[in-house]
Amino acid sequence: MANPYKTREGGATVTVFVPYDCQNHCPFCINKQEYADTTGFSLEKICTSIRRMDAITPRCDFVFTGGEPMADLPSLQVMLDCIPTTHRVFINTTLPVFPDQTQEDVLAFLTRNRGKITCVNISRHMQKYVEESPDELIGRLPVPARVNCVLWKNYPDQDLPAFVERWKGRGVSIQFRYDYTDTTPENLYREEGDRILRDLKKYFTYKGLDGCRMRNGYHFEYDGVEITYHKTLPYSTITETGPDGVTYDILYDVIIKQNGDIHSDWTGVMMDVPAYEKVVFEPDDQHWIERC
């Protein structure tokens, strides 16, 4: 390892790639190719890695992603059971229902785990890319929920208010997302020429901006619905020399791959786990930049 690790208080977020795929083919998906060859996928090795991360940072956030975490509820249960309740747990999902998994099965699973699940992030887009379960299911969820919507290429901006109206009264917030692969340190905070920001400011009430070196969120409100526009860099390590004169790799995300390997970045870098056991912590740099 070139540099010692540093991360924020509590530890970097641990994202777990579940070892099974989704049935969708979203054009902006950057994960799909990872499911083309399932050789080496291992629930057991993922669980070993979850326990290892819990031992190093017992208060970090866990995010389950895929693939589709809720396509195999018994396997998701096994992974959830490895995570003590000291952690916040988020699940990125389409809330899939299919002949062998009814809405009631999904609700029973979430009810059984509501003490563990902090929020489900449900993918719904303005153009229909994912197989959608009924909207009324989202209104019945026993855990907090957020709708994640990628505004990709030529999205129909005139439909933004109708999209938000669709979720009114269902108790969810909405997060619009920029195509991560296009984000750079130069344009992360650049507002000029940002079409999404311009469109959201046209239709919704701007409430403020928070962020850090790696990601940010523009906050809006529309008729009681909380809306965020989220931008993040496509990698999660920043190299910086601290006031102590030491150059650190500052980690924002840790990734557990489908075969249980632990990576220190989205870009395929294996983590030196014994080095992470000695990680140095810094205050969380997420803060409000503007508040209306």
Ligand code: SF4
């Ligand atoms: S639902 Fe998610 S994992 Fe599946 S193709 Fe779409 S973006 Fe990719």
